[in-house]
Amino acid sequence: DEELLAPSTVPGDTELDASLRPRTLSEFIGQAKVREQLELVLHAARNRGRTPDHILLSGPPGLGKTSLAMIIAAELGAAIRITSGPALERAGDLAAMLSNLVEGDVLFIDEIHRIARPAEEMLYLAMEDFRVDVVVGKGPGATSIPLDVAPFTLVGATTRSGALTGPLRDRFGFTAHMEFYESTELVRVLRRSAAILGIALAEEAAAEVASRSRGTPRIANRLLRRVRDYAEVRGDGQVDVASARAALAVYDVDELGLDRLDRAVLGALVRGFGGGPVGVSTLAVAVGEEPATVEEVCEPFLVRAGMIARTPRGRVATAAAWRHLHLTPPAGALN
Ligand code: ADP
Helix, strand or coil, X not given: CCXXXXXXXXXXXXXXXXXXXXXXXXXXXXXXXXXXXHHHHHHHHHHHCCCCCCEEEECCCXXXXXXXXXHHHHHHCCCEEEXXXXXXCXXXXXXXXXXXXXXXXXXXXXXXXXXXXXXXXXXXXXXXXXXXXXXXXXXXXXXXXXXXXXCCEEEEEECCHHHCCHHHHHCCCEEEECCCCCHHHHHHHHHHHHHHHXXXXXXXXXXXXXXXXXXXXXXXXXXXXXXXXXXXXXXXCCECHHHHHHHHHHCCCXXXXXXXXXHHHHHHHHHHCCCCCECHHHHXXXXXXXXXXXXXXHHHHHHHCCCEXXXXXXXXXXXXXXXXXXXXXXXXXXX
């Protein structure tokens, strides 16, 4: 079964991603609050010799949800089974996974807000009573066979906790809200990654890359690799602040860390819709992207950077957004 993977393998992970993943809670940088909360949950469960409550990890992509799920399993000394909401289209897929679980296992469901309805309903019972009802046959002859599921811990990850149904959300005993990282934390992520990859990264260069990484470790690691490419090809391989800046310019990452899509969204909002308010799906159409990508990938950081405000009538550009695009904000623009 392809979905029963070794602990260190995540679909779509490259070898590099895997080598940079923190393996223990103490290696996990930042997110102090979440780490403290998790430590308590895991410690208490270990003391009791029971599986912990189900755990929901919520936050934008690249903040470390998958890494944390693996760490949770490692800290519990448990195996992890990895799947995702979109992969659980049929309830039967989920039933197969659940019935293969061994006591104490961690079941990680990424993008759990995208799980299909029948699988979601099956999950309720499994989470609550460690049981599933498998329907066999069709029509009037269909029968439902109850099956026991070994006690397990569900770790769900979502970029949109608001899109979870109430009943699903209620079945998690603990929700960790992951925040964007501070630059100082990203500097630590970069130093760690540079050491693992054998990159000579100057202190100032680390700060420069960190400040342009959209508060996101995955982006910091990606930019580190691009900056290294540049330093190797155009320089002597040492990453200093000048080569870091030059490399980031080549890859269209601006001083705030906004990339092409972020700027396209801001540009559409400001130039196409006079600064808004405009709905997110209209904005997405204007930049030729999926609404989910604009809403879950771009928008959270643009909001945190103070460029976009969410209002009941739609998205509005702030004065900072106009200025960032070198335009004069209209009178009455939000600050
Ligand atoms: P998510 O599941 O939220 O999209 P991941 O767990 O896949 O995020 O993290 C993306 C990458 O960022 C990982 O491969 C890891 O190298 C790095 N990373 C994430 N969080 C941290 C952290 N707290 N400390 C160090 N590296 C991290």
